[in-house]
Amino acid sequence: MSDERIVKLALSCYPQWWRERYGAEVCVHARDMVADGRSSVMLSLGLMVGAARARWTARGMPRDYRLWSMRNRVSIAGATLTWLLIAPIIAMTTGSQRVGLQRSPTARPYHVPPLLPTAPAARIVAYCGLAISVIALVTVLLLIQGWSRLISGIRRSGALHQNRTLWWARVPGIAFLVYLVGAIVYWTAVRPSSVLISGRDHHITYLNGHPAAAHVFAIALAVIGVGGWLFSIVCIAVAARRSEVDLSELRFGTGLSTAVAALFALLLAAYVGWGIGLTLEAHQAAHGGFNSVTYSRQSLWLPTAILLGLAVAVSIASARAARRSWNMLADGWP
């Protein structure tokens, strides 16, 4: 690849407004620098870092309503959709509770008392688990409210191409309905309702339903569930970028992004507390010869907490960007 192409590729990472303002200038200077013996690869790497910074900070972005409202919408999406991206992982690690399955090595067989629920570590786990559920519920309700405001905002705007944007925004609802219908069909018609175990070799006979179809259906449902979830996040991001909604919707969205980022930080605190509580509980159980409450994926809590911390940082930074762009919009426009 030629030096110029590498530089042009790096420049293409910048936002359009930046390229329009500085692109040609930087291209000429980069050419001069390469002619002076600078490495085009190092120059391009520097430009890519600069592009990330320009996208993140939007310093020098022209005072243009279209640009700032788009930045506001994209920032709101960044603050809220990060939560949706990480929520399944949190649910995966905090779900699937198993009580008394992990026996302490010092516990006596046949008489293994559970760790008292009033023990300090057990209380930390219980309260943090409760906090995670409540925070998640409140956040989901807020996000549903935000989603419905986005749809009604797009519908009201009446701008060109808004019909297509409306469909992008509707995808999460459609994906949920498809999954729901599939799940109902699976549970009521396809999945065997019971099994009959017979003979010395414990032969299993499935009663009702269609075992082979149920297997395929279960895989398909999982694919629809995960795929639909991820596709919905992408579609909402696209809709947020393309939609042209009123200032009132943008104000609501900005407030929503701040609330979600704050709840996200609280969720992180509760999640860290939950993980520490579980570790303490395991120590107490081992020390006292008790059984402890365990979760099938609790070993993943530390990497998940780190991932969650990064997601919280992105959400807070996006909420701040949304606030800053909203302040620009609220200042009034010439």
Next chain:
Amino acid sequence: MASKRLGRTQDATILVLTSLSGGNKHGYAVIKDIEGMSGVSFGPGTLYAVLARLEEEGLVEALPSDDHRRPYRLTGAGAKVLRERLEANVEVAKIGFKRLGVLGA
């Protein structure tokens, strides 16, 4: 090595403003000037991030140009900010030198 590390931590804003205080320059001329006066090597990514911010704050302005090598000029506000920052740096430098025993008490 130590001086190079020290150079990298210098405020890019002061370097760019100081460079432009010596006359109008286009981007690459600013990079070369900064390299000459401080040994700090900027890439265009860093320089234009600083220029965009300074332009937004009204401390520098771009001048019209026939080709794509657009020169930048230090504004009155930019000169004022540069003066304030340099004065603050001089004060800190004086105290530092005094504590090191380089300057007399």
